[in-house]
Amino acid sequence: MKPAPFEYLAATSAAEAAEALAAANGDGKIIAGGQSLMPMINFRLVKPTILIDINRIAGLDRIEKHGERLRIGATVRHRMTATDALVHRHIPILHDAMHHVAHLTVRNRGTFCGSVCHADPAAEMPVMTLLLDGTITALSIRGERQIAASDFFVGSLMTALEPDEFVTSIDIDTLPPETGWGFEEFSRRHGDFALACVATTLRIVDGVAGDVRFGMMGVGETPLRLPDIETLVEGQAISEMLLQDVSETLKGLLHPNTDIHASADYRLHLAGALARRALRDAWTRATLRKDGADA
Numbered sequence: 001m002k003p004a005p006f007e008y009l010a011a012t013s014a015a016e017a018a019e020a021l022a023a024a025n026g027d028g029k030i031i032a033g034g035q036s037l038m039p040m041i042n043f044r045l046v047k048p049t050i051l052i053d054i055n056r057i058a059g060l061d062r063i064e065k066h067g068e069r070l071r072i073g074a075t076v077r078h079r080m081t082a083t084d085a086l087v088h089r090h091i092p093i094l095h096d097a098m099h100h101v102a103h104l105t106v107r108n109r110g111t112f113c114g115s116v117c118h119a120d121p122a123a124e125m126p127v128m129t130l131l132l133d134g135t136i137t138a139l140s141i142r143g144e145r146q147i148a149a150s151d152f153f154v155g156s157l158m159t160a161l162e163p164d165e166f167v168t169s170i171d172i173d174t175l176p177p178e179t180g181w182g183f184e185e186f187s188r189r190h191g192d193f194a195l196a197c198v199a200t201t202l203r204i205v206d207g208v209a210g211d212v213r214f215g216m217m218g219v220g221e222t223p224l225r226l227p228d229i230e231t232l233v234e235g236q237a238i239s240e241m242l243l244q245d246v247s248e249t250l251k252g253l254l255h256p257n258t259d260i261h262a263s264a265d266y267r268l269h270l271a272g273a274l275a276r277r278a279l280r281d282a283w284t285r286a287t288l289r290k291d292g293a294d295a
């Protein structure tokens with residue numbers, strides 16, 4: 001299908017983009033990589049009156065370290081995140097996760113922030129933003145506002161952004177060097193969206209797990225952070241008995257949908273299996289890193 005007619009503005013400043021979005025009265029759309037938006041426009045699932053291209057706005061194409069956080073600008077491509085030295089060094093779990101995202105052609109255009117704004121519940125960037133306590137910076141003609149990742153994802157493909165706001169950058173935590181991580185995803189073919197995925201990080205403090213983070217995607221309407229699992233693992237050494245306990249607890253916490261890709265039961269089964277693998281990996285890496293080996 002061909003898209004419905006729309007106007008196009010290549011904004012050259014963030015202020016110009018914010019003004020155009022406000023003037024569109026809720027009918028404007030920001031375009032970043034276009035990898036999700038263009039198919040939706042071509043299928044006429046969305047019919048914006050104006051597309052506001054943010055790719056020519058200077059300064060949004062950077063990944064920078066600010067204290068213990070990395071700031072990812074709105075036009076940073078998946079390929080840049082996947083190959084960036086700061087990401088590799090300070091957030092190795094994100095480096096790992098990026099290799100599960102689509103294929104090279106999509107990674108060359110798609111943006112980290114665009115994926116977070118698109119808010120697909122089976123996409124890697126939203127769950128990583130949640131796991132790493134992200135803060136989303138949104139701009140409108142009313143000024144800038146910061147939104148915690150925990151408040152940002154409100155439903156499948158739905159976020160807390162107002163229609164006249166767009167994202168200029170996202171800040172995420174870096175991880176202390178001795179942190180271990182596990183990222184386990186199952187999809188039918190490499191590069192497909194996940195049927196289920198677990199992302200977890202932990203440190204070993206006095207022989208037990210500390211600073212545990214546990215996130216999932218593909219098993220709900222939004223990416224999930226699961227504090228019940230974090231509390232269960234915190235203060236414990238990873239053992240087969242604990243991993244069994246984690247799988248059983250997940251069955252009570254998750255309510256995945258059945259769809260054409262997988263049944264709810266299958267997703268629950270995957271959740272338990274992936275959680276066990278990811279926690280084992282995180283523990284092994286944390287042990288190696290504590291001992292000074294390169295994990």
Ligand SMILES: Cc1cc2nc3c(=O)[nH]c(=O)nc-3n(C[C@H](O)[C@H](O)[C@H](O)COP(=O)(O)OP(=O)(O)OC[C@H]3O[C@@H](n4cnc5c(N)ncnc54)[C@H](O)[C@@H]3O)c2cc1C
Pocket residue numbers: 029030031032033034035036037038054074100101102103106109110111112113114115117118120122123124125165166167168191192193194
């Ligand atoms: C074949 C294929 C396979 C894919 N596989 C995967 C996969 O395995 N994992 C995965 O995570 N993704 C996958 N994707 C999606 C891909 O990662 C997209 O690039 C991403 O979801 C959207 O990023 P984008 O920059 O292209 O955004 P766009 O397509 O430009 O925009 C998407 C939506 O976000 C909004 N938006 C974009 N940027 C901003 C902003 N700065 N502020 C406010 N709103 C904004 C747009 O208005 C639009 O509503 C796949 C896509 C394709 C085509």
